[in-house]
Amino acid sequence: MLSRGWNELDVLFVTGDAYIDHPAFGTPLLARLLEAEGYRVGILAQPEWKNPESFKIMGRPRLFAAISAGAMDSMVNHYTAAKKIRRDDAYTPGGLAGKRPNRAVIAYTAAVKGAFKGLPTVIGGIEASLRRTAHYDYWSDQVRRSILIDSKADLLLYGMAETAMCELASRLNGGEKIKTILNIRGSALIANEGPQDTISLPSFEQVTEDCNAYNLAFKLASEQQNPLSAKPLSQAHANRQILINPPALPLSEKQLDRIYALPFIRLPHPGYSDKIPAYEQIKFSVTSHRGCFGGCAFCAITHHQGKTIQSRSEASILAEVERVTEHPEFHGTLSDVGGPTANMYGLHCNNPEAEKKCRRGSCLFPGPCKNLQTSDRRAVRLLEKIRKQQKVNHVFVASGVRYDLLPFQPQYFDALLQHHVGGLLKVAPESMIDRVTDVMRKPGAKVFTDFLDKFRRRSKELGLRQAIVPYLISGHPGCRLEDMVEVALYLNQHRLKVEQVQDFTPTPGSLATCIYHSGSDPFSGKPIHVPRTVKEKRMQKALLLYHRPESKKDVLEALRLCGREDAGRLLLPSPIPNKSSAPGTAKSKRKERSSRR
Ligand code: SF4
Structure with a gap:
């Protein structure tokens, strides 16, 4: 702040992860975007949550604090499936556990509120997004209230929040009060009432007592995930209402390209001396697209990033590959080019009318939708061009592939086997x-055996x-x-x-x-x-x-x-x-x- 001549920040980000200036991490990505929009932004990474002074190190921000648990839900980060404490944390220098609290969003929001009375608090990231309505919490084995109620945050931005974050910053900067900002796409808040077409979910009290009501709430919310047609949702918690606005619209290629062209230095904060395992894994990887239309039952990616594949342009990806090759430690191997599912790059729904009304949770289950465009042309051409880049000796595809798509992608399949597998x-x-893959919404045994x-x-x-x-x-x-x-x-x-x-x-x-x-x-x-x-x-x-x-x-x-x-x-x-x-x-x-x- 001193070297930039800033006497205050506009936006303070608080995150449970170490600070790595790389587009694979949500907080640095949003921070770079707001910086490009002209805001003065600071990132407080893994603050000592029991010490209010550690939240004041960059002073009170002018507009708001944006709070996230980090790339993972803090309870998933801390505990195994058997509810045993994990001894490591891939998002912390040295892989050390214990650098963030349980239920980090709630703890950080309370600390920010304590440090800066009256400052608008905005929560986001996986933990906040997926806990926006009343939800079953495995670790306490009970249905918990919306995280908006438990954290007392003013606003929740769910999903990939670039457009919502920019709109919020602009409206607060323009003098609007946070309590009056009720209608940003991809936001949720506590409100007395929503628009007329709001769909009411069974209340927190009902879903707590009755599993059928819980299932109904899940079903109704799932049906409103299509950003092209979703209606707002509401859910009563005693005498308060959670209002959930429709999801943000998918980003265009141009918007995505702009984000990935921001001046990330692709390094952890220089204050860290130990290696950060998550960074070591992704430092030479490139994100080609977002979203997944697989809709696997156990996975949150479709809920978080959406079903629409948002692909970057070839030029934008190639420019990033070139920047990666200039990294001081790069020795010729790109560890991954992909997204949540590597072979979905460039794919989309071929029927705009059907897409608008679509309520399917997956374009692939129970079988590939006839409207799905599955051509491998763009992905094959992209990989070919990356292979030809100077200083690139190997390009691996480490992101998962959907093998039920590969029969429609013969050239991609061949390219994958010939150049990008690396043995395994x-x-x-x-x-x-x-009958199990049906519950999981995955292709069955025959498809796998053929593959x-x-x-x-x-x-x-x-x-x-x-x-x-x-x-x-x-x-x-x-x-x-x-x-x-x-x-x-x-x-x-x-x-x-x-x-x-x-x-x-x-x-x-x-x-x-x-x-x-x-x-x-x-x-x-x-x-x-x-x-x-x-x-x-x-x-x-x-x-x-x-x-x-x-x-x-x-x-x-x-x-x-x-x-x-x-x-x-x-x-x-x-x-x-x-x-x-x-x-x-x-x-x-x-x-x-x-x-x-
Ligand atoms: S119509 Fe088919 S391809 Fe289009 S979004 Fe729906 S399931 Fe996917």
């Missing part, structure tokens, strides 16, 4: 059992030794123990080895979390099995990792419970002991004696 391709079938066969065949033709690493989820709603036995057998039969298993975590706002809480599908009303006990979850995980010695006991128990002891011969290295050869029996003693001889 991570894909996420999540399960191979159709796997094609991948292996084509890799062989190309003379490349590369393999698929499948990502699978254990304990997902809809998955029974017997389903997981079948998954383990599938893995065994297809020579696939899982190295890491994601134990399902009911994170706020997702469809799978709604099912976890209510035990039924909010759209069909159908009851759905939910693995809840520690034992069942442990056995499901062990089945996916059946090849590990430490899994054996749980695998044996799972097979016994499912009456599938026969599967043990395939899954376990040594046969399941039957009665006559169990330790201590005459037969086993004879065997032992003869083997000693």
Whole structure:
């Protein structure tokens, strides 16, 4: 501030992540955008939340404070699916845990309010966005109120908030009071009433007491996620109303290009001496687009970034690649070019009329929509041009790919295998059992098997030794123990080895979390099995990792419970002991004696 000659800030950002001036992180991206709009902006990264003085270090800002927990919900960041405390934090120097509070948005907002009486407070980011209505909170195992009520913030900006943030700053700068700013797209607030066409969700009190009301609230809110046709929503919390304005419109190519051309220095704040794991992972990666139309039940990306793919222009991406190659540590390898789903670059809905009215949560489930434009032309050309860039020796695609799109993208598939896999391709079938993938809104076993066969065949033709690493989820709603036995057998039969298993975590706002809480599908009303006990979850995980010695006991128990002891011969290295050869029996003693001889 001193070197810029600023005596005060216009906007103070508070974030639970370390400060890394890179467009992959939301707070620095919004800060750079406001700076480009002429505002004086400061970022307070990981302040000591119990010390009010640490919030005053840059003084009281003129317009407002913008508060975020960081790139992750702070509870997801702090706890494992088994509710154990994590010992690390990828968004902190040295990977140290403990640099942000639990429920960081609430804690930071209280601290800002304490430090600067009467200053407008605006919350955003994943934590605030996905907790904007009454929501099930796994860590306290209860339905919590909207985070607007618990944080007492003046305004919540949900989703990718560039346009909302710029409009808010401009209106406050123009002299409007925050209490009168009721209608920004992508915002939520506490208001006495909304516009006439507002859709009322069941109240906090109703959804707390009744799972059917919870499901109905989820369904109604899901139906209003299309920014082209969404109506405002409201939800009563006792005598207060939460008003949720329709989502922000998707950014145009020009708007996106402008954001990614801002002068990010692509480095962490110079005050840090230790490495920041999340930065190490993305420092040589480039975001080509935003949004995802996959609509997987357990994922929040469609809820946060929207279903519309917003792609940058080729020129903008190539210019960024060039800037990356000038990074002092760059040695020729781009670690990723992609977005939430790499092979969605340049794709869109081909039918504007249908798109306006569309209420589908996914353009791919239960099968690809006939209106979806799936051409790989733009993505193939982009990758080709990046490969030709000077100083770029390798370009990897580390973002996930939707393999159910690849049959429509033969050239992309070939380019991926030939140039961008790097030995291992991570894909996420999540399960191979159709009734489970139906709950997850993922393609089923046949689509995955076809893809796997094609991948292996084509890799062989190309003379490349590369393999698929499948990502699978254990304990997902809809998955029974017997389903997981079948998954383990599938893995065994297809020579696939899982190295890491994601134990399902009911994170706020997702469809799978709604099912976890209510035990039924909010759209069909159908009851759905939910693995809840520690034992069942442990056995499901062990089945996916059946090849590990430490899994054996749980695998044996799972097979016994499912009456599938026969599967043990395939899954376990040594046969399941039957009665006559169990330790201590005459037969086993004879065997032992003869083997000693
Ligand atoms: S009409 Fe089809 S392609 Fe278009 S947005 Fe809806 S689901 Fe997607």
